[in-house]
Amino acid sequence: MTIEALKILIEEGLDAMNIDIKGDKEAVSRYCEANVEKVWRNARLAKENKVWLELTTLVIRRVNDDEECLRGIARRIKNELGEDTPWHLTRYYPAYKFAKDAYVPATSAKALEKAREIGREEGLNYVYVGNLPGHPFENTYCPNCQELLIKRYRLSVSRYNIKDGKCPKCGKGIPIIGH
Template identity: 60%
Template structure:
């Protein structure tokens, strides 16, 4: 997990060291990122593309904060940019914010992001053509699961970070329609360790 704000040289060093997957936090549109982070979000987007060009698996996370980055234009802009620059199979995690540390000092929303806003973001992601949009930080929500983009079969059921069900074929295809699901690796259930 990274904020993605680095030089191309630093990015290359990470790739040379063996980085094979990255989850980049896209915090909002240019205005929100500049206002709250003092950073240029275009450099973060550039780095997402550069990671992908180098064969690194890229996922995007957006912590959805009411009043900061929850408006439809901002969310639609992020979703469409993911599809355009990284592809329709790039996972987008829209996660629930909850106030902590200096959140109130910065006059951020004083409560958790309402689930309805996350569901709106999830729908926007799908409307923009993304196949794998997830709601995060809401344990037990059905949108933390992976569904087949072709037939909607439940493929991976999750609870927070745990896999509860794994329904993919060994070759990572959907058992119902045969759609190839772009997941790296496989799943092997192992007993808990104490």
């Protein structure tokens, strides 16, 4: 997306967006034939304009699941967008051309859990695991005391436990919109 297009969307009322971060410079260039810096530029512009921003990385074995790549993404999120920016790490399933051209198995739960651990180690407060229905890390926990704040199953919320924008257990402010 161009800067001009994003600015028009923001001027017209865009207040939330999810941007896919496919990987580091090498992975994005090789598999997407794109410039990842333009993606990061758009993420920064959205954040600067108070657009609620969440990022998603489809974790694919041998493409973007190595520790260096994941740490690099996590650091950039924290340093450029802030520690409270949600990062969704989603499971890859073999499908369409990529599955035929370079067979890669579905991402394991263990690999996603390790990726989440890397994000948390790098200082991100809200790191989620996706495409694993019922997994505990699709939920939101207080980054201070680990109290379960939002319980999810796929796209449904079965429990919402944020009171006046704060964790009911420790009182930490929780910068989550919606409900």
